[in-house]
Every structure is written in C-alpha cells, then in structure tokens.
Amino acid sequence: MSQPTATTPAQPAGTEALAAAARSVVDAVVRAGDHCAERAAELAARLRAIADELDRCAPPLQDRLGEMREFSRSVKYNPVTGPGNPFSPPLDCTDPDDAGDGTVRGAVALGLPYQGPPGHVHGGISALLMDHMMGVANGRAGVPGMTARLTLDYHRPVPLYQELTVTARHRSSDGRKVLTTGTIGAGGETYVSAEGLFIQPRTPLRE
Numbered sequence: 001m002s003q004p005t006a007t008t009p010a011q012p013a014g015t016e017a018l019a020a021a022a023r024s025v026v027d028a029v030v031r032a033g034d035h036c037a038e039r040a041a042e043l044a045a046r047l048r049a050i051a052d053e054l055d056r057c058a059p060p061l062q063d064r065l066g067e068m069r070e071f072s073r074s075v076k077y078n079p080v081t082g083p084g085n086p087f088s089p090p091l092d093c094t095d096p097d098d099a100g101d102g103t104v105r106g107a108v109a110l111g112l113p114y115q116g117p118p119g120h121v122h123g124g125i126s127a128l129l130m131d132h133m134m135g136v137a138n139g140r141a142g143v144p145g146m147t148a149r150l151t152l153d154y155h156r157p158v159p160l161y162q163e164l165t166v167t168a169r170h171r172s173s174d175g176r177k178v179l180t181t182g183t184i185g186a187g188g189e190t191y192v193s194a195e196g197l198f199i200q201p202r203t204p205l206r207e
C-alpha cells in the first residue's frame with residue numbers, strides 16, 4: 001500500500017468525512033436518477049435510517065444555533081466553503097491573496113446537483129459563490145458586512161465539471177458602505193462578474 005506523501009491530498013476525517021460522504025450521496029442520487037428507480041425505496045429507507053441515527057446525536061436546535069455563532073464553527077459549516085457542510089461544493093479558498101492586491105481566490109468544480117441550464121451551473125449558485133467570496137474579501141480587508149445589494153452580469157453559461165476560479169476584491173469603503181467586486185471564470189474567460197454593496201454593522205460583528 002502506498003504511503004501518503006506531502007503531495008497527497010489530505011483525506012477528510014471526523015465530521016468532515018461524514019459531510020464528504022453525504023455530499024457524494026447527493027451527487028450519486030442526481031447522477032443515478034431514474035436509473036436506480038427499482039432500488040429507490042430500499043435505498044431511501046437506508047438513508048433515512050442514517051439520518052435518524054445522526055438526529056439522535058444532534059443537540060437541541062437552539063443550542064446548536066448558539067454554537068454556530070462562533071466564528072470558527074460558522075466557517076466550518078458554511079454552505080460555500082464549509083468542509084463540514086454537505087451542501088457546500090465545497091469551494092476551496094486556501095489561496096487568499098496571490099496577486100498581493102487583496103484579491104481572494106478560490107477553486108471549485110461543480111457537478112450535476114448544481115445544474116441550471118443543461119450542462120451548466122444554475123445562476124443562483126453563481127450568485128451564492130459571488131456573495132460568499134465577496135464576504136470573504138471584505139472580512140480579509142477588515143470590513144465585514146451584510147450584503148445589501150448584489151448585481152451580477154452573466155456573460156457566458158458557467159460549465160459544469162470544469163475547474164472554476166472564483167475571485168473577489170474589496171474596492172472601496174464610504175462610512176459603513178463597502179463596495180466589492182468578483183468574478184467566476186476559467187481558462188482566462190470570465191463567465192460571471194459581480195458587484196456588491198455591503199453594509200458594516202453599527203456594532204462590529206464578533207470574531
């Protein structure tokens with residue numbers, strides 16, 4: 001058996017492994033579609049049994065919502081980059097500022113569960129990626145805020161199953177108003193560009 005090396009991607013463990021497995025179930029359900037119709041009832045019962053098992057581990061919702069106010073937990077479970085959230089693709093946002101100008105950058109390839117027009121990414125998913133990346137850029141620039149307005153230009157349909165580069169950059173601040181831009185592209189082509197107005201809270205968001 002080969003030994004892991006420095007270049008071997010880390011395998012997720014613990015709740016991240018659980019989220020990755022759930023994500024692969026979602027992917028397989030959509031890819032299999034009606035091709036597994038004969039076994040659908042049996043497989044659904046098995047999945048429901050797993051959901052019931054997980055439910056028995058879950059604390060009361062109010063407690064869990066309280067925990068999620070902690071910054072590190074909200075990052076781990078957020079719906080875009082969160083490795084602990086099966087809903088997240090997840091977008092890999094580990095290269096914060098390779099241009100040295102405050103641009104944050106992430107990579108993601110999206111499969112069939114994210115399809116809108118045939119073979120392409122749903123426009124709402126593009127908006128989700130943009131909103132989040134601009135939020136990350138603002139956080140890194142020290143001006144975190146709530147999205148007040150998000151404007152997207154969809155230049156070309158965003159392809160599924162292709163590595164996409166998602167970027168965002170804080171552009172300017174005017175009092176509590178923060179202007180931020182972003183793009184989704186691949187291979188030097190820009191599919192989506194976005195501009196967001198974010199409002200910093202009157203009292204700072206807690207870290």
Ligand SMILES: CCCCCCCCCCCC(=O)SCCNC(=O)CCNC(=O)[C@H](O)C(C)(C)COP(=O)(O)OP(=O)(O)OC[C@H]1O[C@@H](n2cnc3c(N)ncnc32)[C@H](O)[C@@H]1OP(=O)(O)O
Nearest residue numbers: 131132135136139140146147148149175177197199201202
């Ligand atoms: C490393 C880190 C990782 C961090 C990673 C985390 C990333 C997550 C990022 C996700 C971000 C989200 O999705 S946030 C969730 C989606 N967004 C929301 O739910 C926001 C809902 N809306 C609100 O709560 C509110 O409307 C606010 C907070 C946006 C604004 O309320 P407010 O604080 O009372 O501000 P208000 O006085 O009304 O307005 C302040 C100024 O902004 C202007 N203004 C306000 N809204 C607008 C608007 N839509 N369009 C134009 N201008 C506006 C006002 O005219 C005013 O200008 P002037 O008179 O001063 O000139």
